[in-house]
Amino acid sequence: MEQxxxxxxxxxxxxxxxxLTKCGYCSFFTxxxxxxxxxxxVGYIEKEKVLYRYQLKRPLATIYFGGGTPSLxxxxxxxxxxxxxxxxxxxxxxxxxxxxxxxxxxxxxxxTTPVNRLSIGMQSMNNSELAWLNRHHNMEQIxxxxxxxxxxxxxxxxxxxxxxxxxxxVQTVQQTVDxxxxxxPEHISCYLLTLDEDCPLADxxxxxxxxDILAEQYEYxxxxxxQAGYTHYEISNxxxxxxxxxxxxRYWKSEDYLALGVSASGWIYxxxxxxxxxxxxxxxxxxxxVIFPQKExxxxxxxxxxxxxxxxxLREGINLQEFNERFQIPLMEIYREQIxxxxxxxxxxxxxxxxxxxxxxxxxxxRVIGDLIL
Amino acid sequence: MKEEFIRNFCIVAHIDHGKSTLADRFLEETHxxxxxxxxxxxxxxxxxxxxxxxxxxxxxxxMVHNYQGQDYVLNLIDTPGHVDFSYEVSRAxxxxxxxxxxxxxxxxxxxxxxxxxxxALDNNLEILPVINKIDLPKADIEGTETDLCExxxxxxxxxxxxxxxxxxxxxxxxxxxxxxLPAPKGNPEATxxxxxxxxYFDMYRGVVVLVRIFEGRxxxxxxxxxxxxxxxxxxxEIGYLGLKFSPQNELTCGEAGYIIANIKEVADARVGDxxxxxxxxxEIPLPGFREPKPMVYSSIFPINGEDYENLVESIAKLKLNDxxxxxxxxxxxxxxxxxxxxFLGMLHLEIVKERLLREYNLPILATTPSVPFLxxxxxxxxxxxxxxxxxxDPSIIETIKEPFMETEIIVPTDYIGNVMKLANERRGIQxxxxxxxxxxxxxxxxxxxxxxxxxxxxxLKTVSRGYASFDYTFKDxxxxxxxxxxxxxxxxxxxxxxxxxxxxxxYNWGKSVTxxxxxxxPKHLFKIALQAAIGGKVIARSTISPLRKDxxxxxxxxxxxRKRKLLEKQKEGKKKMKxxxxxxxxxxxxxxxxxxxxx
Ligand SMILES: Nc1nc2c(ncn2[C@@H]2O[C@H](COP(=O)(O)OP(=O)(O)OP(=O)(O)O)[C@@H](O)[C@H]2O)c(=O)[nH]1
Ligand code: SF4
Ligand SMILES: [Mg+2]
Numbered sequence: 013m014e015q016x017x018x019x020x021x022x023x024x025x026x027x028x029x030x031x032l033t034k035c036g037y038c039s040f041f042t043x044x045x046x047x048x049x050x051x052x053x054v055g056y057i058e059k060e061k062v063l064y065r066y067q068l069k070r071p072l073a074t075i076y077f078g079g080g081t082p083s084l085x086x087x088x089x090x091x092x093x094x095x096x097x098x099x100x101x102x103x104x105x106x107x108x109x110x111x112x113x114x115x116x117x118x119x120x121x122x123x124t125t126p127v128n129r130l131s132i133g134m135q136s137m138n139n140s141e142l143a144w145l146n147r148h149h150n151m152e153q154i155x156x157x158x159x160x161x162x163x164x165x166x167x168x169x170x171x172x173x174x175x176x177x178x179x180x181x182v183q184t185v186q187q188t189v190d191x192x193x194x195x196x197p198e199h200i201s202c203y204l205l206t207l208d209e210d211c212p213l214a215d216x217x218x219x220x221x222x223x224d225i226l227a228e229q230y231e232y233x234x235x236x237x238x239q240a241g242y243t244h245y246e247i248s249n250x251x252x253x254x255x256x257x258x259x260x261x262r263y264w265k266s267e268d269y270l271a272l273g274v275s276a277s278g279w280i281y282x283x284x285x286x287x288x289x290x291x292x293x294x295x296x297x298x299x300x301x302v303i304f305p306q307k308e309x310x311x312x313x314x315x316x317x318x319x320x321x322x323x324x325x326l327r328e329g330i331n332l333q334e335f336n337e338r339f340q341i342p343l344m345e346i347y348r349e350q351i352x353x354x355x356x357x358x359x360x361x362x363x364x365x366x367x368x369x370x371x372x373x374x375x376x377x378x379r380v381i382g383d384l385i386l
Numbered sequence: 387m388k389e390e391f392i393r394n395f396c397i398v399a400h401i402d403h404g405k406s407t408l409a410d411r412f413l414e415e416t417h418x419x420x421x422x423x424x425x426x427x428x429x430x431x432x433x434x435x436x437x438x439x440x441x442x443x444x445x446x447x448x449m450v451h452n453y454q455g456q457d458y459v460l461n462l463i464d465t466p467g468h469v470d471f472s473y474e475v476s477r478a479x480x481x482x483x484x485x486x487x488x489x490x491x492x493x494x495x496x497x498x499x500x501x502x503x504x505x506a507l508d509n510n511l512e513i514l515p516v517i518n519k520i521d522l523p524k525a526d527i528e529g530t531e532t533d534l535c536e537x538x539x540x541x542x543x544x545x546x547x548x549x550x551x552x553x554x555x556x557x558x559x560x561x562x563x564x565x566x567l568p569a570p571k572g573n574p575e576a577t578x579x580x581x582x583x584x585x586y587f588d589m590y591r592g593v594v595v596l597v598r599i600f601e602g603r604x605x606x607x608x609x610x611x612x613x614x615x616x617x618x619x620x621x622x623e624i625g626y627l628g629l630k631f632s633p634q635n636e637l638t639c640g641e642a643g644y645i646i647a648n649i650k651e652v653a654d655a656r657v658g659d660x661x662x663x664x665x666x667x668x669e670i671p672l673p674g675f676r677e678p679k680p681m682v683y684s685s686i687f688p689i690n691g692e693d694y695e696n697l698v699e700s701i702a703k704l705k706l707n708d709x710x711x712x713x714x715x716x717x718x719x720x721x722x723x724x725x726x727x728x729f730l731g732m733l734h735l736e737i738v739k740e741r742l743l744r745e746y747n748l749p750i751l752a753t754t755p756s757v758p759f760l761x762x763x764x765x766x767x768x769x770x771x772x773x774x775x776x777x778x779d780p781s782i783i784e785t786i787k788e789p790f791m792e793t794e795i796i797v798p799t800d801y802i803g804n805v806m807k808l809a810n811e812r813r814g815i816q817x818x819x820x821x822x823x824x825x826x827x828x829x830x831x832x833x834x835x836x837x838x839x840x841x842x843x844x845x846l847k848t849v850s851r852g853y854a855s856f857d858y859t860f861k862d863x864x865x866x867x868x869x870x871x872x873x874x875x876x877x878x879x880x881x882x883x884x885x886x887x888x889x890x891x892x893y894n895w896g897k898s899v900t901x902x903x904x905x906x907x908p909k910h911l912f913k914i915a916l917q918a919a920i921g922g923k924v925i926a927r928s929t930i931s932p933l934r935k936d937x938x939x940x941x942x943x944x945x946x947x948r949k950r951k952l953l954e955k956q957k958e959g960k961k962k963m964k965x966x967x968x969x970x971x972x973x974x975x976x977x978x979x980x981x982x983x984x985x
Contacts (some may be wrong), residue, residue, distance in 0.1 A: 135613040195910070202939070247939060284946065286945075359911055375936075376933050376937065377936070380911065386956075
C-alpha cells in the first residue's frame, strides 16, 4: 500500500507558538512574542528540518504555517524555513495571519515567498464581540486589510469565523456572515466557541448559549453559506469549489504529514508522533537529534478507526471502494451492525458507494463517530 | 455452677441508648477485658457493626462478679436493636430470666424502649430499669425517672442510674443484677433441652451455635438432634463464651455457652430451634420457634455481567452465615442474571448489600424493593408474589392482599399533626393515641409495609425534626387495591424497574419515576420516550429530547490523538451503562427509580 516512497507526496506543518497577546478563548500552548525568542526558535526549526531530511526528500504538496501567530515571521524567516525543501510547483502554502499584521509592506514581502494562501484570524465582524474575545482588530480595519490582500494579488483567502458567543443569535451570526460575504473570501472556517477551563475567559463558560441555540446557529451558517455558493465540504469548513484547503484535506484523508515546531504532531504511516508541549524540552530534543518523539506505531485497527474518525468529517464521507483498496477489507465487513443502526436513525447515509454523515448528524458528529468506531 | 449463682440477662433499649457501651463497662468491671481497652463495643465483632455503631448479631459473654463474698456467673446477651431482627431479639430474650431496660436520659423513652420492653415482658423477664448517660449535661434524669415509673409501675428508688461512658454506677448495677434478677430454674437431671439463640459461621470452626440450656445437661461427645431439621450431630466442643472459646466438659441447665458440632451452615442451626439428645431426647421443643419470614424482596444483579459467577459464590457464602437470607436465581432482560432475594427488612437488605460489596468486593445493583402480596386468581388459585415481574395480568385477579404492620410512633406532642399527616398519606389506619407524659405521645397505626419501606422513616424524622422514634411488627394481610406499574424506555418494558403500588399512587409514582429517569439518562441521538404504564395503559410519560450538540468544531489541526481521546472518554462512560433496546442507561437510573419522590 505504500507507494514508491520517493514519489509519494507529503504535507508539512510548521508551528509558530508566539502571540502578541492572549485571546480570551485560547487554551493552546502559546509563548509571549519577543523578537529574540522568535529568532532563536526559527533556528531550531531549521535544525529540526535537517533531522527529517530523509522524509523531506518527498515532494511537498502542502505546507501550513500555523500557530500561535506565524505571521510574526518575516519573509526572510519564512524563506529560511522553506530553504532546500522539495516543494511541488502547484503546492498549497498557507500562512495563518493576524489581521493586524496585514500591511502593504508585509504582503509585498510575502509575495517574494512561495506563500500562496492566507488564513486570516478575523473571527467576527462585530466589534463588541471582537473586544470580548480580546482580539485587537476591528471590522473597519478588516475591510481595508482584505482589500490590500486583493491588491497584492492574494487570491486564495480563508477567513475564520467564531460563532456561539454569549448573547449571540442567528441574527448576529447573519450580520457577521453578510459582512464576510462582501469580502468574497475563497474559504471560510466556522468554529464553535469553546471555553476550556484554562482559558482566560473560563469564568464566562456559564454565559455560553445552550445547545439548541448553538445548533440553530450552526444550521443557519450551513444553509446560508450554501446559498451563497460555498461548498460545505467539512463539518466546519466551506469553500468556493476548487478552493478547499488541500493541507487540511490531508488530515481528513489520513495522508502523511510531517510536523515541525514545539507541540506539533505528525502522521507518517503507520506512526503518529508529537513534539513536546514545552519549549525547553523541544529545544533539548532538537539538540539531541531526537526524531519522531513520543512516537506511537498504530495497529491496523486503530488506523482504520482514525481514518473513519477523520474521514467522516468530510461531507463526501468515506468512499467504500477507496477504503477497500487501502485496507484490503470491506468497511461493511467490520462495522456492518453499527453502520446499519446509525443509518436507521438517519445519522449516516450510504449513497453511491460513499458512507457519510447526514446533515443532522454533523453537529452531533462526535457521538455518531464514537458510536461507530468505538 | 449451681443455678442459684447464675444470672442470664440482657440489655434492652432503643437504638443508640448505650447497650454496647454498657456491655464494655461490664466486661471491664468483671476483668474480662482490661480497663481502657483500645477497641470499644467489644461484642460487636463485625466490621460493619463497629463502623455503623449498630449491633446486628446477638452475642453472649460470661462474666464472674463477686457479691458479698460469693462469685456469681453473669451471662450477658447483647441483642440487635433494629426491628428487622425482632425475632432474633425475642429468642435472645427467651434465653434470659431478666433484662436491664436501659434508657438514655437525654432522649427519654422511645419507640423501641417500649417495644423491647413488651417483648421482654412477653418472655416473662424480670425488668431492671436503668437510666444511662447521666453524665450528659442535657440529661433529664428526673423526667425519665417519672416516665419509667409510669410505664413499669415501679418506684424511683428501684431505678439505677449509670453512665456507661464514665463507668459511674456500673458496679452497683452488677450488684443489682444479682439481687434483683432471678436465677434460672431447671432440672439438671431431666432430658436435655437447649435453645439456640444465635449461630454464626466461623471460618476455622464451622458453625458455632450459641445455646442456653433449660433442662438437663449437654456434654462433649453427646449425639444431639436439632428439632426443626431432625438432623443429628455429635458435639465436638462445648464451653463458655468469654472473649475466646473456653471449652468445658459440659453445660448444665441454667448455663449459656457454645456448641461446635460439625454443622455446615447456619441455616441448619436456626435461631429459636431446640437441641436435645439424638436418642431418648425430649418430645416437645421449647416454644417460639419460627422459620425466617422475609418481608422485603429485591433483586440483586452484578453491575458487571462477568461477576455473576462471583455473585453466585458470594451469596452462597453469605447464606452460610445468614439463615434469614433467602434467594433464588433470576434472569432479567435488562440486567442479565442475578438473584431474587428475600430479607427481614430494609436494614437487612442494606447489610447484605454492604457485605457483598465489602467482604466479597462485588459491585451490585439492587432493584426497587417490594413486599410479598397474596393474590387469589379468579380460578381460585392462590399465589404469593414476591417480584413485580411475576405479577399476574389484572384481568385474571380476584383479590390481592398486602402485609400490614402494627406500628408505634413516639413523638413530642408538638409534632403530632405532622406525623398524623404523614401516616395518612401512607394509608395508615389509626388505632389509638396514648399519652406517655404531658410532652410525648405514642401513636399506634396499622400501616401497609409497602408504604413503610420507601423512606417512611426518613420522612418521619424530617417531619418531627428528628424526634420521632418508630417501631413495627407484622400484623396481618389485608385486601389492597394495588397495581403493577411498568416502566418503558422507548417502548421497551424494563422488567427490573417495574414496581407494585397502591392504585391511587400509581400516577404520582409513575410520573416521578419517568421524570427522574429523564434526568439521569443522558441525551441520545434520537428522542427517548419514558412511560409508566399499568397493563397496556400509559399513565405518565416524559421525554428526553435528542442530543443537539456534540461536535469538535475547533481547530486542533493535525492533532488526531486529541480528537480521539475525546471519543474515548465518552466510550469509558458508556461502559458503566446498561443497554436497553438501543438506549444506554446508566446504573444510577435503576437507583433513581428507588429514590424517586413518591409523594
Ligand atoms: N455521654 C455518654 N455517651 C454514651 C453513654 N453510653 C453510650 N454512649 C454513647 O452513645 C452512643 C450509642 O451507644 P451504643 O453503646 O453503641 O448504643 P447501642 O444501644 O449498643 O446501639 P445499637 O447496638 O445500635 O442498638 C455511642 O456514641 C456511645 O459512645 C453514656 O453513658 N454517656
Ligand atoms: S492567536 Fe491563536 S494561539 Fe494566539 S492567543 Fe489567539 S487563539 Fe491563541
Ligand atoms: Mg450495640
